[in-house]
Amino acid sequence: MPDQRPGPSPYGAALRLLMEPAPNTAATAATKPPTATAPARATRPDTRRAPAETMLKVENLSISFRTDEGLITPVQGVGFEVQAGRTLGLVGESGSGKSVTTKALMKLLPGNAVIAPETSMHYTTKAGSEVRIDTLKPGSRAARQLRGGEIGMIFQEPMASFSPVYTIGNQMMEAIRLHKPVGRKEARAIAIEMLDRVGISHPAGRIDQYPHDLSGGMRQRAMIALALSAGPRLLIADEPTTALDVTIQAQVLELMRELQRDLGMGMIFITHDLGVIAQIADEIAVMYLGTIVERGPTREVIRDPKHPYTQGLLRAIPSLDHLQDRLTPVPGDTPSPTERPKGCPFHTRCAQALVGTCDRKTPDEVFPSRGHGVRCWLHDGNGRSVA
Numbered sequence: 001m002p003d004q005r006p007g008p009s010p011y012g013a014a015l016r017l018l019m020e021p022a023p024n025t026a027a028t029a030a031t032k033p034p035t036a037t038a039p040a041r042a043t044r045p046d047t048r049r050a051p052a053e054t055m056l057k058v059e060n061l062s063i064s065f066r067t068d069e070g071l072i073t074p075v076q077g078v079g080f081e082v083q084a085g086r087t088l089g090l091v092g093e094s095g096s097g098k099s100v101t102t103k104a105l106m107k108l109l110p111g112n113a114v115i116a117p118e119t120s121m122h123y124t125t126k127a128g129s130e131v132r133i134d135t136l137k138p139g140s141r142a143a144r145q146l147r148g149g150e151i152g153m154i155f156q157e158p159m160a161s162f163s164p165v166y167t168i169g170n171q172m173m174e175a176i177r178l179h180k181p182v183g184r185k186e187a188r189a190i191a192i193e194m195l196d197r198v199g200i201s202h203p204a205g206r207i208d209q210y211p212h213d214l215s216g217g218m219r220q221r222a223m224i225a226l227a228l229s230a231g232p233r234l235l236i237a238d239e240p241t242t243a244l245d246v247t248i249q250a251q252v253l254e255l256m257r258e259l260q261r262d263l264g265m266g267m268i269f270i271t272h273d274l275g276v277i278a279q280i281a282d283e284i285a286v287m288y289l290g291t292i293v294e295r296g297p298t299r300e301v302i303r304d305p306k307h308p309y310t311q312g313l314l315r316a317i318p319s320l321d322h323l324q325d326r327l328t329p330v331p332g333d334t335p336s337p338t339e340r341p342k343g344c345p346f347h348t349r350c351a352q353a354l355v356g357t358c359d360r361k362t363p364d365e366v367f368p369s370r371g372h373g374v375r376c377w378l379h380d381g382n383g384r385s386v387a
């Protein structure tokens with residue numbers, strides 16, 4: 001089991017600012033991240049409160065895999081929404097089912113995967129038509145059109161997107177022409193413009209370089225340009241900044257926010273790091289063992305986490321001014337999906353578990369406040385804590 005404790009990221013400090021009800025000026029200055037490009041969200045005026053338009057609605061998503069050991073179900077009853085111009089942060093430990101969930105959206109699940117019949121995944125296209133993603137055939141033309149043209153994806157490792165044997169430009173032009181009726185010349189012009197947009201200097205020259213000619217940060221930017229060149233309406237970003245050093249990480253996050261504002265894209269941002277989520281996400285969904293245990297507006301979930309697992313993740317965040325302190329990781333290991341505990345999946349690690357309830361019955365989602373949902377027997381859904 002890999003160590004899940006987050007490293008000392010500068011976002012720990014940004015997160016603290018979100019958690020503290022009224023930071024005083026002196027404290028704010030002392031805990032500011034060292035990167036000038038990453039101002040804390042808490043200090044930034046919120047300019048994105050336009051009426052929300054739901055572009056993706058996932059309900060009751062369950063995914064199983066046929067394996068030699070039998071059927072395992074690493075994703076169970078997941079539901080969330082993504083709005084145009086907003087970001088949903090999907091956070092959870094390794095193996096919690098984040099990648100499998102997004103692969104289902106991209107129709108990229110392997111052949112041994114089975115999506116439960118009660119699942120529904122509604123997506124609204126650029127043209128305004130409704131697509132039931134759950135009913136699309138993987139490998140079909142409709143699925144290919146959805147991927148790239150409507151839903152783009154960026155990964156932690158840019159080489160997962162780029163082929164090493166073609167130039168950046170050739171790969172971008174191919175992506176553009178797959179989704180837009182343009183000739184080579186026009187596609188090249190769009191690609192150069194996109195490289196420029198993501199901050200790559202001398203884009204007209206860089207376009208003819210190979211991925212390995214670029215530095216790590218540049219490759220990451222080029223991958224964002226590649227994903228955006230087909231003009232996706234929804235961008236799925238799977239740990240896109242984890243491999244970068246903190247300064248570049250902050251620049252890439254800022255760039256993504258900027259592009260999102262300009263293009264009005266919806267975004268699903270996947271990470272282990274709640275500090276990064278605090279920087280980029282409007283809403284958070286916390287996943288544990290294939291279930292969303294808590295979701296809601298970022299600020300509210302971070303200031304007033306309801307689920308003991310979310311509370312544990314927040315306790316595990318280091319702050320820059322207390323790096324010498326011991327972190328408090330969530331005790332215990334995540335059980336394997338083949339040994340999913342009965343009742344609440346977190347009860348085996350929960351210090352507040354109610355014997356006879358949490359170990360027997362699976363909690364339904366309740367809403368202690370508007371838009372803030374939690375699956376935990378400690379909450380009764382009327383804003384009251386049962387414990």
Ligand SMILES: Nc1ncnc2c1ncn2[C@@H]1O[C@H](COP(=O)(O)OP(=O)(O)OP(=O)(O)O)[C@@H](O)[C@H]1O
Nearest residue numbers: 065067074093094095096097098099100101110337
């Ligand atoms: N093809 C497959 N066959 C069987 N099990 C699989 C398959 N793909 C994924 N799984 C299982 O599904 C579970 C969830 O995996 P997933 O990759 O979605 O986790 P994650 O939250 O994205 O983790 P990480 O942060 O490490 O990427 C894991 O237990 C994994 O072993």
